[in-house]
Amino acid sequence: MDIGTMISNFFESILAVIFDVVTQFLPMDFMNNPKMISELVQETYMTLKMLFFSGIFALIFGIIFGVLITVTKKDGILENKIIYFILDKFINFFRSIPFVILMALLVGASRLVMGTATGIKGTYIPLIFGTIPFFARQIESVLSEVDDGLIEASIAMGNTPMQIITRVYLKESIPGIIRSVSITLISLLGLTAMAGQVGGGGLGAFAIRHGYARGKVDATWSTVIIILLIVTAIQALGNYLTRKTTH
Template sequence: MELLNQIMPNVVDLFPDLMKALKDTLLMVLISGTIASAIGIPLGITLVVTREGNLLENKLIYFILGKFVNVFRALPFVILLTAIIPITRFIAGTTIGLKGAVVPLIFAATPFVARQVESALLEIDPGVIEAAKAMGSSPLEIIYRVLLIEGLPGIVYALTITIVSLIGFSAVAGTVGGGGLGDFAIRYGYQYFRTDIMIVTTILLLLIVNIVQSLGEYLLKRLSH
């Protein structure tokens, strides 16, 4: 402990704050990731089934949803963060801290999930869908029994990428008072030139990313079998 105190004195002094920042980062990623997935997965499915020549072809719905997704995906997160401040304040009641970060994270992650899910489902062999049609399955049955079941590995992979992206976004949100490890690194490390805090914060973020990626790869292998 004494050696650690000599090597990283600032980290030892601010350890309770570091743990709170870690908890905030995990919470904001969990909350925003869950909500973004709950919205993005149905949105991605809708983009697939309403495409031209697909199950529920509807050019108007596909056009509107496609443009919506493209607009939010094209915006850099820092710009999105500031652009939706009025919406964030209306929904969360604040633009700082954990609550203030969750809303823009959801806006950033939802279209990302939608496009990733769309790409995963479009890789399903059309012959499988045609076979389901020939057996008399309804569109809803095909969506559940074919698209979701066959596309589950791709959806898991998409969600893994989304969570990893959210971890990075959460660090960016911290630079403008969003809380979490990003806010901790800027407030206690960067502004006071405390190298040990910057190093430890970076290591924690890398650990979280590697754990998420490893878990995602494990689930992907299990589902692929």
């Protein structure tokens, strides 16, 4: 049994338990339709896949950009007006574009990098570019809260800029970074729902296809419940890790 089948079976069993409870309060007629259940499980898997792969790249580059814009700003440890200006404008540019328009704008980039602009592969580039600026600003905000005294002391001890970044900025900001990761992943989950509008699949596409277009309220509620569970899991894990890393 491959990993995809195992994950699908896992979600199918979890969803069955969830809907056993939900059907006591809401009309879930489509639960009697095995084909519909299978489709819902598949779309849930696609949503998590988009969240995972896009999230990894967005978080990595978001941290890099957040650190760079912090250390290159005025009075930063690596002050550089040109680099700061370029990064600042890059982040502001992509943050200002609504995600649906951003997807249309990056069609060419998606085809070039992923080989297609549709389907789940076609959503990765827009999701990454839509998330990096948001997370970079979150990181910038967190790093700016680091005590200047710690940075000055580290400089006085002869630490290199890289050592200051890793041992002071990042180490002292771990709880804040974890909170920012939680917020960013929840925001990214919302973007994956919008990605379904252009053939990306996922829970957003399922809700539109069955809940909106066909008027099946139970299909809409099912996606709401699953998204709520994913958000709750992300937030709970984030809160737990924040408590564990807080001095």
